[in-house]
Amino acid sequence: MTILVTAASGQLGRLVVDALLARGAAPADIVATARDTSKLEHLAARGIRTAELDYARPETIAPALDGVDTVLLVSASEPGNRVALHRNVIDAAKAAGVSKLVYTSAPQATTADFVLAPDHKATEEAIAASGIPAVIVRNNWYTENYAADVARAASTGVIAASVADGRVASATRVDFAEGAAVVLLEDGHLGEVYEFGGDVAWSYDELAAAAAEVVGRDVTYTPLTTDEHVAALESFGLDAGTAGFVAGIDTGIRGGVLAETDGTLSRLIGRPTTPLIDGLRSVAEASAVASV
Known part of the structure; x- marks a missing residue:
């Protein structure tokens, strides 16, 4: 089985490659792709095949899929423009006869x-x-998304948001990368839609x-109205x-869209998810390291 990881130079994709290797995948059975292959040189040094794959340039996608039967499509980072980019990969994967997406x-x-x-x-x-x-893995919020909030709280003592309770x-x-690696490597997940989230839903x-x-x-949490939040952001x-x-x-968080936690992710990866x-x-x- 040859597994292709898109966006392997990104924050999630590179961790998926690490998780595949940690779970026994041979470097020769992984294809790591990115728009800029110079960002994959450290993976090439480990014996992993690297290839250019740019969602916006279909001519780069088909060659990268040569000999590949399993693909991880990491969602693009441009809200509102994702669907056309994703369709380029989906169409190429279908033409290539990919057996798992x-x-x-x-x-x-x-x-x-x-x-x-909507894009998803x-x-x-x-x-x-x-x-x-296919297997759909619906990733909940990354704890890393709160980096700016924590940094700001260090100086202000406040985390402000319009999420109410x-x-x-x-x-x-x-955690999410390990979950992706499991469904990429294991049989038995085809057709599943997994809601991946942490074990604890916190306020x-x-x-x-x-x-x-x-x-x-x-540090205290300061609730804002939506109008107050918009004004602060502006x-x-x-x-x-x-x-x-x-x-x-x-608004979505306030409505409960990120509150679901059914233990699916921890069950699949075989350990508890990382506490907040x-x-x-x-x-x-x-x-701290980045600022040095």
Whole structure:
């Protein structure tokens, strides 16, 4: 079995490659791809085949898929423009006769009233229409998404958001990468739609308490209305559209879109997901190293 990982130079993709190797995949059976292959040189040095694959340039996709039977399609990072990019990969995978396609989707993508859902819903529908045997892994929030909040709390003592009492079942990218590696390597997952999330759904009061422990000072959660949140984001320099989009994520959290936690991810990876406090410590340590 040859497994191709898209966006392998990215924050999630590179961890999936690490997880595949840790779970026994041979380097020669992995194809790591990226738009810029110079960012994959460390993987090539480990015996992993590397290839250019740019979602926006279909002419790069077919050659990368040569001899590949399993593909991880890591969702593109351009909200509103994802679907066309994903379809390029889906079409090429179908033409190549790929026997398993794993896609990293969003929580409750086909049913949630969530600003991030439409692109993922359309992609899931395109995968189904293609007929490629597939596994959908709907990743909940990455704990790493709170890096800026923790850094800001270190100086302000405040985490402000418009989530009200919404809860988030976050996990770390390492957790989600391991989940992807499991479904890529194992038989028996085809046709499944997995809601991947952390074992604990925490509140923003609990986020503030965890951040306080990490940064070594009191931190409180300040609830905002959506209008207050948008105004604050615009004061930081975001345009109105972007501010509304970001606040819309909090609206989804307030509505419970990230609160689901059924233990699927920890069951598949064979261990508990990383606790919030440990994930935030790693975030803070990484930020400290990056600032040196």
